[in-house]
Amino acid sequence: MTHASVKPLTLTLGHLYPDQLNLYGDRGNIMTLQRRCQARGIELRVVGLGIGDALAPDEYDMLFIGGGQDKEQAPVAQDLYDLKGIGLWAAVEDDMPVLAVCGGFQLLAHYYRPAEGPDMRGLGVFDAWTLHKGKRVPRCIGDIALNWNGSTLVGFENHGGRTYLGTAKPLGKVLKGSGNNAEDHTEGAIYRNAYGTYLHGSLLPKNPHFADHLLSLALKRKYGGEYYRVLAEAPPASNGYSSATLPEKSGETSGESIMVTAVMEEEPLTPPSFQLAPLDDRLEWEAHAYILERLGLHHAAAATIRAHIQE
Structure with missing residues (x-):
């Protein structure tokens, strides 16, 4: 059976409020997604959505919103609720992957009550709310590590607000650091x-497994069960990333590994499978392990080194 056509995978990411919400280098999350896509031959188009821009969910495959200071969040909160809320809710309910960091996280919960001024109304995507207990209360600041999906996530947090979860499931349990509120280890x-x-750092450069998780969700949502075939285990190219080519026929097994590629088949693949081609992430995992070691999580650091750095 031959392929009717072959075309590269493409994704479109909506970056909400790139000018207003970009504390602590959160734009690095976008750069990481772009680089990891480029290394696999995936085209990632990034579209900025500022104040006054509508959000049409059908035009995007992923969404990202970062963090900002309270004075910057107020006009964003109004715009998000009045103009983008319906589109964002539709995207979330349609299982579009969304990453919201710090202030973006707060605005996707029910409300944020700052130390001064009126409450900022959120969208209520997360059943949670945030209270700032005043400038005399120490901020939640410093390196942080948590467990996630059988592994760890690391980053840097710096927030005055304390977030409390209702029925929302936490991203992970805090191993070291403050987390949502420095009280319940969520x-x-x-x-x-x-x-x-709340993880800055930026989050994704030091957590390549989480970056790939988001990309996998986006690719599965767009191509899954429709016309993709995933071919992994591509050998490292001279730049340290994976590269390979697609064979002419689906039955060929030439020994060459193949990059993630969308393929229009004459017949649907049953069942579909999905796996991103691995990249050379040794530097990323070294940074990850360094944070764990600095936090005194020696066993977790050693496990990271054994799993991702040692050959």
Whole structure:
């Protein structure tokens, strides 16, 4: 059976409020997604959505919203609720992957009550709310590590607000650091494929497994069960990333590994499978392990080194 056509995978990411919400280098999350896509031959188009721009969910495959100071969040909160709320809710309910960091996380919960001024109304995607207990209360600041999906996530947190979860499931349990509120050891929140977190750092450069998780969700949602075939285990190219080519026929097994590629088949693949081609992430995992070691999580650091760095 021959392929009717072959075309590269493409994704479109909506970056909400890139000018207003970009504390602590959160734009690095976008850069990481772009680089990891490029290394696999996937085209990732990034579209900025500022104040006054509508959000049409059908035009995007992923969404990202970062963090900002309270004075910057107020006009964003109004715009998000009045103009983008319906589109964002539709995207979330349709299982579009969404990453919301710090202030973005707060605005996707029910409300944020700042130390001064009126409450900022959120969208309520996460059943959670945030209270700032005043400038005399120490901020939640410093390196942080949590367990996630049988592994760990690391980052840097710096927030005055304390977030409390209702029925929302946390992203993970805090191993070291403050997390949502420095009280209950929760960090972040999850609803469907939407993820809220306080982890800066930026988050994704030091957590390649989480970056790939988001990309996998986006690719499965767009191509899964329709016309894709995933072919992994591509050998490292000279730049340290994976590269390979697609054979002419689906039955060929030439020994060459193949990059993630969308393929229009004459017949549907049953059952579909999906796996991203691995990349050379040794530097990323070294940074990850360094944070764990600095936090005194020696066993977790050693496990990371054994699993991802040692050959």
